Amino acid sequence: MASNLSYLIVDDDADVLKAAVMALAGPALVVEALAAPEGLEARAPACDAVLLDMNFAAGARDGAEGFDGLARLRAADPALSVVLMTTYGGVKLAVEALKQGAVDFVLKPWRNEALAETMRAAAALTAERRAGSQLNLDAIERRAIERALALYEGNVSRAAAVLGLTRPALYRRMERHGL
């Protein structure tokens, strides 16, 4: 069964949106299109990669809006891969994009196959990053402590016993995790 992938495309140009959807859509692949960057971060948890334009306002060319959207996406889900695109761009902008955390940089107009490959690589990186966060020992420990406390209804003595910790040690871990 092919896994479902979900891309988000953000561009103010309806023709570009349409072209991107056509270039990327495929079996087991959902492409959502947004015409403006407002509120795009709400989409972050549900998608695997984002293709984000850098300029939206008429006449804007400096990419500030794209950088802002990138920052908000990364704040919402640091594991999510974002690809930035623009028509007006050079090496300097591309370097800055990657420095700010984009995983790739695409110039318009694009070759469809290259764009599809770029987005596939971005989605794979998102998956790897998300899998990685499932292995983070701090996160794992915090979830285990939460489950033990829930199981024993806040009884720290019994939760510590089941976790294999002493009570003072559990108190310190709870404090470190903000529990």
Next chain:
Amino acid sequence: MASNLSYLIVDDDADVLKAAVMALAGPALVVEALAAPEGLEARAPACDAVLLDMNFAAGARDGAEGFDGLARLRAADPALSVVLMTTYGGVKLAVEALKQGAVDFVLKPWRNEALAETMRAAAALTAERRAGSQLNLDAIERRAIERALALYEGNVSRAAAVLGLTRPALYRRMERHGL
């Protein structure tokens, strides 16, 4: 769906085995009978409670064989509940049985309802202990480290990164877990 429980009965007396199987068997309940304690620890992972006779050799009355079997079962699976039974027994033997880690002590002949309840309570305790070991932070950490090393094919640097540890810290945890 009724959960399947599995009991192990160990007794050299075929009539006792038969009576126990009849007393305990029920829907979604498997009772396995062994006529001798040799190799009983191999059954430990697959069962939920054990009813273990204390004497097997002709004329034996001191329960040593039962204590030995108990020790081997507990070494194989510390979470498994073992109920010891005997014909010749008093307070002293019962106390010693529980001190050595048995969860209950049954005198032959038994009341079927009481035996069934004893085994149900033992199985519930096994389940609780096994659930608890799923929350043990040491065990959880060890599994996460194993998964990270497998994911990155033994690359300690990358495994450390994904676990959120420094390399020396991961080396220490690996050593502590015998990995």
Next chain:
DNA sequence: GCCCGGGTGTCCGAATTCGGACAGCGCCGC
């Protein structure tokens, strides 16, 4: 009303872990 058991939160000298740094190895590209 009292006592006991099981819980709470915290302390502090002892014990352990920490991570930047070091030295070395192997592979790959030039």
Next chain:
DNA sequence: GCGGCGCTGTCCGAATTCGGACACCCGGGC
């Protein structure tokens, strides 16, 4: 052949965690 990069394993002064112990609280049983 050489250099660079990424990996390895280990070290040690600094930092942190440890857990037995303490004092206290509360509820239940007698």
